[in-house]
Amino acid sequence: MESREKELAVLKATANEIRQDIIRMLGAAGSGHPGGSLSAADIVTALYFKFMRIDPENVKKQDRDRFILSKGHAAPVLYAALAQRGFFPREELLTLRKVGSRLQGHPDMKKVPGVDMSTGSLGQGLSAANGMALAGRLDGRDYRVYVLLGDGETQEGQVWEAAMASAHYRLDNLTAFLDHNRLQIDGPIEEVMSPEPLAEKWMAFGWDVQVIDGHDMAQILEAVEKAKKVKGKPQMIVAETVKGKGVSFMENQAGWHGSAPKPEEVEKALAELLADKL
Amino acid sequence: MTKKVATREAYGRALAELGKNNPAVVVLDADLSKSTKTADFGKLFPDRFFNMGVAEQNLIGTAAGLAAAGKTAFASTFAVFAAGRAFDQIRNSVAYNRLNVKIAATHAGITVGEDGGSHQAIEDIALMRSLPNMTVFVPADEAETAGAVEAAAKMDGPVYIRLGRAGVPSIHGEDFHFETGKAVVVREGRDAAVIATGIMVTAALEAAGALTGEGIEVRVISMHTIKPLDIDTIVSAARETGALVTAEEHSVIGGLGGAVSEAVCENYPVPLKRLGVQDIFGESGKPDELLVKFGLTPAAIADAVREVLKRKGQ
Numbered sequence: 365m366e367s368r369e370k371e372l373a374v375l376k377a378t379a380n381e382i383r384q385d386i387i388r389m390l391g392a393a394g395s396g397h398p399g400g401s402l403s404a405a406d407i408v409t410a411l412y413f414k415f416m417r418i419d420p421e422n423v424k425k426q427d428r429d430r431f432i433l434s435k436g437h438a439a440p441v442l443y444a445a446l447a448q449r450g451f452f453p454r455e456e457l458l459t460l461r462k463v464g465s466r467l468q469g470h471p472d473m474k475k476v477p478g479v480d481m482s483t484g485s486l487g488q489g490l491s492a493a494n495g496m497a498l499a500g501r502l503d504g505r506d507y508r509v510y511v512l513l514g515d516g517e518t519q520e521g522q523v524w525e526a527a528m529a530s531a532h533y534r535l536d537n538l539t540a541f542l543d544h545n546r547l548q549i550d551g552p553i554e555e556v557m558s559p560e561p562l563a564e565k566w567m568a569f570g571w572d573v574q575v576i577d578g579h580d581m582a583q584i585l586e587a588v589e590k591a592k593k594v595k596g597k598p599q600m601i602v603a604e605t606v607k608g609k610g611v612s613f614m615e616n617q618a619g620w621h622g623s624a625p626k627p628e629e630v631e632k633a634l635a636e637l638l639a640d641k642l
Numbered sequence: 643m644t645k646k647v648a649t650r651e652a653y654g655r656a657l658a659e660l661g662k663n664n665p666a667v668v669v670l671d672a673d674l675s676k677s678t679k680t681a682d683f684g685k686l687f688p689d690r691f692f693n694m695g696v697a698e699q700n701l702i703g704t705a706a707g708l709a710a711a712g713k714t715a716f717a718s719t720f721a722v723f724a725a726g727r728a729f730d731q732i733r734n735s736v737a738y739n740r741l742n743v744k745i746a747a748t749h750a751g752i753t754v755g756e757d758g759g760s761h762q763a764i765e766d767i768a769l770m771r772s773l774p775n776m777t778v779f780v781p782a783d784e785a786e787t788a789g790a791v792e793a794a795a796k797m798d799g800p801v802y803i804r805l806g807r808a809g810v811p812s813i814h815g816e817d818f819h820f821e822t823g824k825a826v827v828v829r830e831g832r833d834a835a836v837i838a839t840g841i842m843v844t845a846a847l848e849a850a851g852a853l854t855g856e857g858i859e860v861r862v863i864s865m866h867t868i869k870p871l872d873i874d875t876i877v878s879a880a881r882e883t884g885a886l887v888t889a890e891e892h893s894v895i896g897g898l899g900g901a902v903s904e905a906v907c908e909n910y911p912v913p914l915k916r917l918g919v920q921d922i923f924g925e926s927g928k929p930d931e932l933l934v935k936f937g938l939t940p941a942a943i944a945d946a947v948r949e950v951l952k953r954k955g956q
Contacts, residue, residue, distance in 0.1 A: 491699070503711075521699070
């Protein structure tokens with residue numbers, strides 16, 4: 365039990381570092397999406413620093429676990445995790461969105477080591493995850509495929525085409541997260557175009573569904589461990605999150621979906637995150 | 643009269659053959675496997691065949707995921723749904739990532755017939771050739787189809803193969819060798835050249851035969867690869883004949899006619915006439931009736947040749 369607590373403390377500290385990197389790189393870029401990057405930070409940290417069997421020295425290893433950031437605009441959280449995990453130098457994060465950088469505004473699998481699928485046009489990640497899960501089964505490999513969707517993203521019809529197929533093909537090597545931060549660019553998802561009730565919808569589509577606090581590291585770990593044991597069904601973990609989590613002035617503000625912090629805001633945000641870490 | 647075989651049937655056979663030799667090949671369809679002829683592969687290799695239901699966006703996206711995990715994924719449905727409905731998935735999940743997804747789209751053009759304009763893709767070549775990384779094949783007969791399927795499986799990256807519903811006669815002999823990006827001169831001639839693709843190659847050959855009676859010798863070129871375009875063969879035809887006609891079962895905007903016009907204008911301008919669907923949608927009818935109504939006949943090609951010959955040297 366003591367080791368679990370230690371593990372949680374380390375993961376929380378890593379998530380905090382990732383949040384700092386998100387703020388730094390967005391500040392340097394001058395544009396990008398902080399809100400949905402920060403809301404997904406704990407989930408992405410758990411996957412990259414606890415669960416995923418990946419090797420920065422052998423990036424394309426056939427039996428590696430895969431992760432698809434279907435909500436591709438949260439690229440900063442993925443880049444921060446990959447850099448911390450050793451896939452490329454951390455200082456490269458400051459080249460985000462600049463001409464000639466590998467770190468495109470949305471993840472590009474041809475450019476960035478460790479990115480398993482390019483995303484950006486919403487609604488496409490789960491289909492690709494299905495394909496990878498089918499290939500894994502066909503080849504008798506035991507890798508898992510993880511995918512992270514946004515809640516606003518579920519307004520895309522393709523998500524439901526894919527949801528139907530994951531269950532139809534009983535893809536139990538597939539675990540999805542829904543970053544349920546309840547905000548999209550134009551405002552609250554329930555005002556713009558409500559996709560609710562989301563947990564019930566995924567259940568109705570034949571998925572194993574858990575609902576957790578997406579910022580409680582212990583709950584994230586338990587949910588993934590439970591999901592991995594499910595047989596015959598894909599698993600959806602609906603993570604209740606806060607957009608902009610960790611930076612007080614960004615939390616629950618739709619305005620921080622797609623605008624970068626100015627230098628003084630970067631300082632303020634980093635000060636808060638550092639204080640939180642101590 | 644030789645036996646007619648639709649290019650979709652040739653595709654089904656080639657695909658089943660490919661499955662025997664290449665275990666990396668997987669096939670996906672969207673509830674049209676009997677029409678697209680992927681069902682033959684499905685029967686032989688059920689583990690490697692995935693029916694995705696009536697969900698073309700997910701069809702292409704899943705193919706991308708399979709390809710990202712090392713498979714060579716052939717995805718089939720009607721051309722109007724593949725290139726149209728799933729365009730963004732082809733663009734962002736497939737072409738952007740240069741993945742090994744081979745989109746074999748059947749029932750292209752107006753010879754879909756009775757189903758009507760909603761089902762007749764007349765813009766798919768334009769859409770597909772505008773995408774970076776995409777190779778575009780439009781085979782004219784069984785031999786070109788087999789060659790295109792084989793080449794698609796061998797090459798790295800996305801391919802769009804445009805196939806037809808209706809039967810077409812063989813235009814190539816036993817010794818035919820398909821080469822990506824290399825057009826085939828199927829008939830020699832020095833007065834004018836008809837550059838055709840798909841079912842229009844047969845029509846062009848008929849037109850050339852008829853024009854001989856008027857002392858006009860027409861070169862006929864089968865442009866089975868629209869991208870990468872065989873500019874050398876096009877420029878040679880422009881230089882050596884001085885008058886060109888393009889013929890395709892597709893809109894005159896952005897397809898073969900567009901591609902050839904671009905190449906000719908930039909390299910060796912000569913009089914040129916584009917035969918195809920004249921910026922209108924298709925409609926219901928028997929394929930042969932529609933070809934007449936839309937001006938995609940040997941007679942229409944012959945008229946076009948006479949027209950460019952008049953402009954030649956003016």
